[in-house]
Amino acid sequence: MRALAPALPRSVQRVAEAVAADPAGCSALTVTALAEHTATSEATVVRTARVLGYPGYKELRLALAGLAAQQEAGTAPAVTADIAVDDSLAEVVAKLAADERQTLADxxxxxxxxxxxxxxxxxxxxxxxxxxxxxxxxxxxxxxxxxxxxxxxxxxxxxxxxxxxxxxxxxxxxxxxxxxxxxxxxxxxxxxxxxxxxxxxxxxxxxxxxxxxxxxxxxxxxxxxxxxxxxxxxxxxxxxxxxxxxxxxxxxxxxxxxxxxxxxxxxxxxxxxxxxxxxxxxxx
CATH class of the missing domain: 3.40.50.10490 (Glucose-6-phosphate isomerase like protein; domain 1)
Incomplete structure (x- = not known):
């Protein structure tokens, strides 16, 4: 998603960003509800699913539910928070290390x-x-x-x-x-x-x-x-x-x-x- 985002239309970006930020919450939403949540349309939600490699929103929703389960079990890849100006050096080191590990894995x-x-x-x-x-x-x-x-x-x-x-x-x-x-x-x-x-x-x-x-x-x-x-x-x-x-x-x-x-x-x-x-x- 991070690699594709800059090249996507803004409406598709909004759906993708919402999905990436809260897979568990989005997996519980119907295509209509997710469209309303992201101020887009049902067609845009379906289009986003296809851009991400799924035949349709149903398949994306199942994948999100699986990812949410992995996150709950602690087996999903970690997504670090952005570095803040008031972070301690220990927090900076931890965030950079986690992000670079994820970059290598991806x-x-x-x-x-x-x-x-x-x-x-x-x-x-x-x-x-x-x-x-x-x-x-x-x-x-x-x-x-x-x-x-x-x-x-x-x-x-x-x-x-x-x-x-x-x-x-x-x-x-x-x-x-x-x-x-x-x-x-x-x-x-x-x-x-x-x-x-x-x-x-x-x-x-x-x-x-x-x-x-x-x-x-x-x-x-x-x-x-x-x-x-x-x-x-x-x-x-x-x-x-x-x-x-x-x-x-x-x-x-x-x-x-x-x-x-x-x-x-x-x-x-x-x-x-x-x-x-x-x-x-x-x-x-």
């Missing part, structure tokens, strides 16, 4: 393993790899690129939009490009991905909005969770957690696929960096 549950396998193959066999991202996504892109470099692959993370386009123009079939954008609409990420796609490179998009424009130029789509946002917790904080999980899955998959070359390369990088991290000596 991302893992929704990850398309077929697309992930295709992305692993594309990166493992690529002549060179471009990674595009800006802002918080740029940090995730740099993490992916440096990991791939350490196992001997040619990978570069581009945060400058002009350099990203310049590099994308040089790609061809047999290369790969990875775009990281939570919104799926960031122009500085879309433009180089589109160019890479047009040049014949295999394109991968890591995004929290599978229906966003980035999907139009992605051969492989990897969806993340983490759209929960509040005044003191911007979406970039939560989305980064899901993105890093996907990046780690990609890296481990590529390392497994290229183990014969990856293992020696990784050992060599450890050896090269070891002199820069001498052991600490105890001062007596």
């Amino acid at each position: 991302t893992a549950a929704g990850l398309d393993l077929s697309a992930l396998g295709g992305a692993v193959t594309a990166l493992a066999t690529a002549r060179r790899i471009d990674v595009y991202g800006v802002g918080a996504s740029a940090l995730v892109g740099q993490d992916l690129a440096q990991k791939l470099l350490r196992i001997g692959l040619i990978a570069h993370a581009h945060t400058d939009p002009h350099l990203a386009l310049t590099s994308a123009v040089q790609l061809r079939p047999g290369d790969a490009a990875v775009a990281i954008t939570h919104s799926g609409t960031t122009v500085d990420v879309l433009d180089p991905l589109r160019t890479a796609f047009e040049r014949g490179a295999t394109t991968v998009a890591i995004t929290g909005r599978p229906d966003a424009p980035v999907a139009h130029h992605a051969d492989l789509l990897l969806a993340t969770s983490g759209a929960r946002e509040s005044e003191l917790r911007p979406a970039a904080m939560s989305s980064r957690t899901g993105q890093l999980l996907v990046v780690d899955c990609l890296f481990v998959g590529v390392a497994q696929r290229t183990y014969e070359t990856a293992a020696p390369a990784l050992a060599a990088t450890h050896e090269a960096l070891a002199p820069r991290h001498p052991p600490r000596h105890t001062v007596r």
Whole structure:
């Protein structure tokens, strides 16, 4: 629901938000009562159920009743409250930890393993790899690129939009490009991905909005969770957690696929960096 909400009409959002906030209460309401409760229409309630993947409101209502029972038994996923300005540090730590655990669980549950396998193959066999991202996504892109470099692959993370386009123009079939954008609409990420796609490179998009424009130029789509946002917790904080999980899955998959070359390369990088991290000596 958090991933879909920004792209939904406001009337559908109202129904979905009511359902998410009080599954037990909404499960007791008829379609007419829920429409009245959300100041919408019966058609909007049915439409919301279908957007969420149910044939109709009857099926959604049954699912809500099941979720309510899980919540009562304490077996349902926890939904943390927003961080308040007067929360103690202990409360902040607890809320952030719970929210990030949920982001990881949601991302893992929704990850398309077929697309992930295709992305692993594309990166493992690529002549060179471009990674595009800006802002918080740029940090995730740099993490992916440096990991791939350490196992001997040619990978570069581009945060400058002009350099990203310049590099994308040089790609061809047999290369790969990875775009990281939570919104799926960031122009500085879309433009180089589109160019890479047009040049014949295999394109991968890591995004929290599978229906966003980035999907139009992605051969492989990897969806993340983490759209929960509040005044003191911007979406970039939560989305980064899901993105890093996907990046780690990609890296481990590529390392497994290229183990014969990856293992020696990784050992060599450890050896090269070891002199820069001498052991600490105890001062007596």
